[in-house]
Amino acid sequence: MDERGTTNELGSAFSKVFSTAMGQGAWTVLRRRLRIAKFLPNRRERETKAARATMDRIGRELIADKKRALAAGEKGAGRDLLSLLMQANMDKDLPDHLRMSDDEVLGRTVQSLQQYCIRH
Numbered sequence: 001m002d003e004r005g006t007t008n009e010l011g012s013a014f015s016k017v018f019s020t021a022m023g024q025g026a027w028t029v030l031r032r033r034l035r036i037a038k039f040l041p042n043r044r045e046r047e048t049k050a051a052r053a054t055m056d057r058i059g060r061e062l063i064a065d066k067k068r069a070l071a072a073g074e075k076g077a078g079r080d081l082l083s084l085l086m087q088a089n090m091d092k093d094l095p096d097h098l099r100m101s102d103d104e105v106l107g108r109t110v111q112s113l114q115q116y117c118i119r120h
Helices: 009-022 026-033 043-071 081-090 102-119
Strands: none
Touching: 009 043, 043 081, 043 102, 081 102
């Protein structure tokens, strides 16, 4: 939620994924122990999958926007984590075999956010 009390799609998706990860109940343990239980419908799993798809879609949009801004040399490209990672990855002196794909950039960004949230 922002200061006005409204939520955004990405924030809601992160909340859903993190709340699901923290709320490992008896059903989750049972699904891990019994092979057949893995095939039974699970609301939590569906919601988490949908939230991850939302995070992935928005993340890809952000990466594409940052790429365009950096390639155009826009001054307001930012000093946020994604901008810095994209700048380093797009550096002309970086050999091609060391460049990360968009999937890797997205994964590293999400991983960093997860680590930050876990620690705080």
